[in-house]
Every structure is written in structure tokens, then in C-alpha cells.
Amino acid sequence: MIVLLTTLTLTSCGQNNDHKSVHNSADTTFIKSLEKRELGKSKYSISLPTDYAIYETNGEDFSVYYFNPADTTNHTGISGGLVFR
Structure with a gap:
């Protein structure tokens, strides 16, 4: 039983490294x-x-930078924005 557990542990550790x-x-x-x-x-x-685009929008005392895939038909990429004051 101990040999089996040791073998399984060592095997799983090797797979984690890979x-x-x-x-x-x-x-x-x-x-x-x-x-x-x-x-x-x-x-x-x-x-x-x-292949990403950045769009800037300026407010009275802040700027917002939006980023998203340049291809607007691509809905699989991430998008987001940053606000600077």
C-alpha cells in the first residue's frame, strides 16, 4: 500500500512539473x-x-483609455479600460 501511494505521489509530482x-x-x-x-x-x-486597439476619451478632469480587439467581430478577446485623474 505504501509503495502504491509513493508511486502515485511521485508520478503526479512529475506531471505537475511538465x-x-x-x-x-x-x-x-x-x-x-x-x-x-x-x-x-x-x-x-x-x-x-x-491586434488590439486603444481608444481615448477625455473628460473635464480625467481621461479614460479603452482597449479591445481591433476586429470588432472578435468577441473572444478581453476588453477593459483605465481611468486617469
Whole structure:
């Protein structure tokens, strides 16, 4: 019984390391594909995929920067916004 539990534990740990390796590789590939873009005159920047667009809206004492896929038919990507006061 102890041998079986030890074998299962070691096997599952080995699979987790391989799983982490795949995720690290995917993360690295994604991060390398990002493009740094300035946010208007705010002196801040954001890194987004190259197929994303940024739209700026200015209020009386604030600016809002919206980002979303440039292809408006793409509903699978993330979208969001940042507010600067």
C-alpha cells in the first residue's frame, strides 16, 4: 500500500512539473507577442497584443483609455479600460 501511494505521489509530482513547463512556455510566448503602447499624454504605457486597439476619451478632469480587439467581430478577446485623474 505504501509503495502504491509513493508511486502515485511521485508520478503526479512529475506531471505537475511538465504541466508548469507547458504553462511557462505559453506565458513566455504570449508576453513576447505584446506591444508596448503609450497612453496619450499620461506618460504611462500598456502592453497589449498587436491586434488590439486603444481608444481615448477625455473628460473635464480625467481621461479614460479603452482597449479591445481591433476586429470588432472578435468577441473572444478581453476588453477593459483605465481611468486617469
